[in-house]
């Protein structure tokens with residue numbers, strides 16, 4: 001049973017810890033499993049932008065309690081974008097924040113009026129993160145940026161947590177059960193993990209053969225210390241590339257660049273763990289290139305509308321992704 005979590009750490013700015021870098025999706029795909037909806041990556045709009053990795057969260061409850069988003073000129077920008085302002089869906093607020101940051105105006109969560117002196121009691125964790133960075137949210141706006149938070153896509157499973165590979169079940173964020181559609185609602189993920197884990201336990205019961213001792217396969221010299229991958233220049237390059245080209249706002253041109261550079265990283269890579277990570281990145285980039293529309297966590301600046309012909313899930317094997325990536329590269333060079 002695969003339960004290796006999400007993939008936020010494939011991106012430069014994320015709320016996810018290092019362990020969540022998509023190894024499970026990559027492993028399953030390399031073993032031939034069908035991956036569903038890999039292009040749907042959810043960004044949290046208000047990670048605290050203080051250069052920490054992972055980035056701490058300024059919880060949505062702050063906006064629920066009336067905190068507003070302003071730029072460095074003090075202008076409240078979300079009301080220009082969506083009638084619900086700061087309470088618009090996560091992807092809409094993320095793009096609003098992204099645009100301000102990209103334009104050099106910065107984005108800040110101003111809690112000074114709505115929460116003010118109650119901040120330390122009401123939101124002690126966020127308060128501690130801010131104070132550790134020298135920002136007092138009682139009197140100062142909090143600098144924020146969108147950060148990868150959750151992956152709606154993953155290893156395709158059925159209602160019993162079975163994948164397309166015999167004998168492989170999967171649960172939690174590594175899966176795509178379909179429960180979250182293209183844009184998960186906050187707090188549904190833990191519930192999903194619990195429900196499907198229990199169903200899998202029932203489904204597996206009595207089906208497993210008596211375990212036999214086997215030798216571990218040769219790991220081709222891989223150092224099992226994850227830090228050696230985390231700190232490596234190729235991994236840093238991949239994270240930058242994913243944020244730049246496969247991030248909050250995507251374009252065909254950027255996605256083609258990502259696919260090209262991912263292929264190059266793959267060509268020179270000799271590490272098993274990193275091979276899984278790169279595979280996941282490739283699946284996301286290829287699926288994002290294919291989906292020529294915008295929906296949920298996937299936004300294409302060159303196709304900004306939802307399109308009825310795309311009102312369906314993506315199903316992708318690694319072999320198909322590789323064929324599509326090769327075709328895209330050929331079209332580009334023609």
Ligand SMILES: Cc1cc2nc3c(=O)[nH]c(=O)nc-3n(C[C@H](O)[C@H](O)[C@H](O)COP(=O)(O)OP(=O)(O)OC[C@H]3O[C@@H](n4cnc5c(N)ncnc54)[C@H](O)[C@@H]3O)c2cc1C
Nearest residue numbers: 003004005006015016019023171172173174187188189190
């Ligand atoms: C800051 C933050 C706040 C969140 N808040 C909420 C919330 O309020 N409500 C909600 O519903 N969800 C929330 N989520 C999402 C939720 O926490 C995750 O979706 C959920 O924890 C995923 O559970 P999981 O069991 O699938 O994976 P995880 O809990 O991530 O566990 C995966 C495990 O697999 C291990 N692993 C990974 N790769 C390998 C490998 N190759 N070999 C061996 N082990 C491996 C990891 O080390 C880890 O121990 C939040 C997420 C973050 C980051």
